[in-house]
Structure formats: C-alpha cells, structure tokens
Amino acid sequence: MPSAEVPLLLLAGVLSGLVGSTAGLASLVSYPALLLAGLPPLAANVTNTVALTGVTAGTAAGSRPELAGQRARLLRLVPLAAAGGAVGCLLLLALPAGAFELVVPFLVAGASATLLLQPRIKRLQPGRLSARNPLVLAAIFLVGVYGGYFGAAAGVLMLALTEVLHAQSLARNNALKNMLTGAANTVAAAGFAAFGPVDWWAALALGAGCVAGGRVGPVLVRRVDPRLLRGVVAVAGFALAVRLLLAR
Template sequence: MPPTEIPLLLLAGVASGLVGSTAGLASLVSYPALLLTGLSPLAANVTNSVALLGVTAGTAAGSRPELAGQGARMRRLLPIAAAGGAVGAVLLLALPPGAFELAVPFLVAGASLTLLLQPRLKHLQPGRFSANNPLVLTAIFLVGIYGGYFGAAAGVLMLALSEVLHAQSLARNNALKNMLTGAANTVAAVGFAAFGPVHWWAALALGAGCVAGGRLGPAIVRRVDPRVLRVVIAVAGFALAVRLFVTR
C-alpha cells in the first residue's frame, strides 16, 4: 500500500468510527475507502472487518456510562451475536461473492423503517417481546450472520431490535447495539485474519482511525435529541439501501 494512502485511511477510519458508533453505518465510509485504494471487493470486505475492531474498542471505552447495568443482557445476547458472526465469516469465505448481498438493500430499508416508526408502533413497544423469546434470539443470530458476512448497516438492524426489546434511552440501546455488532464482527475478523486475504497495513491505518472515531461517537449520542438521532440514522439507512440496490 502506497504511504500516501495512509492519511486517507486514517481519516476514513475516524469518520467510520463516528458513523458506526452513532448510526451503525461504519462500512458506509470504510468499505468504499478501501475500494479506492485498489483492493478487490473480497479483500476490502475482510480488511474492513478487521479494521472495524477499532470501532468496537473505541465505543466500549466511550460507552461505559450507557453500558452500566446491562451486564446481564450482554452475557445473554453477546454469545448469540458472536455465533452468528462466525457463521457469516464461514459463508463469506465459502460462497461465491455476491450470493448474500442480493437481500441486503431490503434488509437495510426494513430496519430503517422499523427504527423510524418505532415510537408509533405501540404493539412493538419494549417489553412486548422477551429477550428470551426464540424469535428474538433467532433475529439476533441472523443479524450476527449478516454482520460477519458483509456488515454494512448491521448496526441499524441490531439497533432496531434493541429499541423494540428494551425500554431504555436510545443512547443505552445504541451502546448495547455497538457491543452486539462488535461481538459478531470480532469473531468474523479473527476468522478472516487466519484465512482471508487481509491487507494488514490498510487494516492498521483504518483501524487506528476507527478507535478515535468510536471513542468520540458515544459522547455525541449523549448530547443529541434521540428523536433527531433516530431520524438521522433511518435516513442514512435508506440512503445506504438505495446505494446497495443500484450497485448490486
């Protein structure tokens, strides 16, 4: 990788960390940045997953106030999300490229709509479904698979689930979302590091920026009106859905 591309990836990493920790759309910035360096789609995808470990590290450090008291939820849900990430990584390495992305635009759009309309969907208010409900656990597992396979907007999907399940502030649900998607991505990244075509200099440069952006993101979430943030995340999700649909 030419040295001139390192500043680009550092800046892209900071932006990815900010966007990922607040909106769950880190790959909207990081994945295209890796493609611009000349990496193939597969190499960019696996390198992106390794680099996004920085977002998980940054958000974990920056979200300690929001994660306080959520230990029981994380102990119950993190292994399920991580198992999904493992399956997603295996699928990415074993299946032909593009086999799973066909459904991605519709998944992202559906999650964005759910997130946008959640306050109006009274029958889906938190508490309606138990976190031990098999359907809920299956949904988290499936989002984990998606996160391990491709990852773009997995955070939107996971945040929509968290918002439906838990009667707490958007900032706390956002922090939980970051840990669940981080668990799926971490397991996938370990698999890619061992068996995938990771470009390590690109991953390190992008990942360093992700740590900084991920650390700042939770502080932004605390200070933004949750209604505004929900709309911003949903609109960004719709924009990504359109982008994925027209480029598939």
C-alpha cells in the first residue's frame, strides 16, 4: 500500500470508530476508504474486518459505565454472536464472493425501520420478547454470521435487537451491541488473518484510527438525545441500503 494512503486510512478509521460505536455503521466509511486506497473488493472486505477490531477495543474501554450490570447478558449472548462470526468467516472463504451481499440492502433497510418503530414495538409487546427466546437467540447468531461475512450495518441489526429486547437506555443497549458485534468481528478477523488476503499495512493504519474513534464514540452517545441518535442511525441505515442496492 502506498504511504500516501496512510493519512486517508487513519482519518477513515477515526470516523469509522465514531460511526461504528454510536450507530453501528463503521463499514459505511471504512470499506469504501479501502476501495479508494486501491484494494480489490475481497481484500478490502477481509482487511476491513481485521481493522474494525480496533473499534471493539476502543468501545470496550469507553463503555465501561454502560456495561456495568450487564455481565449476565454478555455471558449469555457473546458466545452466540462469536459463533455466528466464525460461521460467517467460513462462508466468505468458501463461497463465491458477493453471494450474501444480494440480501444486504433489504436487511439494512429492515433494521433501520425496526429502529424507527422500536418505541411502538415496546408498547405493543411489553416484556414478551426474552433474550432466552430461541428465535431471539437465532437472530443474534444470524446477525453474527452476517457480521463475519460482510459486516456492513451488522451493528444496526444488532442494535435493533438489543433495543427491542431490553428496556434500558439507548446508551446501554448501544454498549451491549458493540460487544456483540465486536465478538463476531473479532472471531472472523482471526480467521481472515490466518487464511484471507489481508493487507496488513492498510489494516494497521485503519485499525489505529478505529481505536481512537471507538474510544470517543461512547462518550458522544452519553450526551446525545436518544431520539435524535435513533433517527440518525435509521436515516444512515436507509442511505446505506440504497447505496448497496445501487452498487449491485
């Protein structure tokens, strides 16, 4: 990778960390930046997954207040998300490139709509959705699979699930989302590091920025009106859905 691309990827990493830790759309910034830096799509995808482990590291450090008291949820749900990430990694390495991307725009649009409707969903079904429900567990696993395979807006999908499941602040659900998507991403990144065409210089530059952006993101979430943040996430999700649909 040319050294001239390093500042671009560092900046993209910071923005990805901010967007990923607050809205779950890190790949909206990081993946196009890797393509702009000259990486082919498959290499950009696996390099992006490796670099985004920096978001997990940053958000874990910055979200300790919001994660307090959520140990039981993490112990129950993180292994599911991580297992999904492993399956997603295997699918990407074994299947033709782009096979899963066909449904990505619809998944992203559906997740964005769920976020906008989340307050009404909670009023319609108070307490009926449990994190022990087999369908809920399957959904978390499948989002982990998606996160391991491609990952764009996996955070939107996971945030929609945590928002419907848990009657707590958006900041706390956002922190839980970051750990679940981070688990899936980290497991997939380990597989790609061993067997995928990772551009390590690009991954290091992008990842360094991700750590910084991910560290600041949770602080931003604490100071933003939840309704505003939910709206921004949903609009960004719809924009990404359109972008991915037009790019097919």
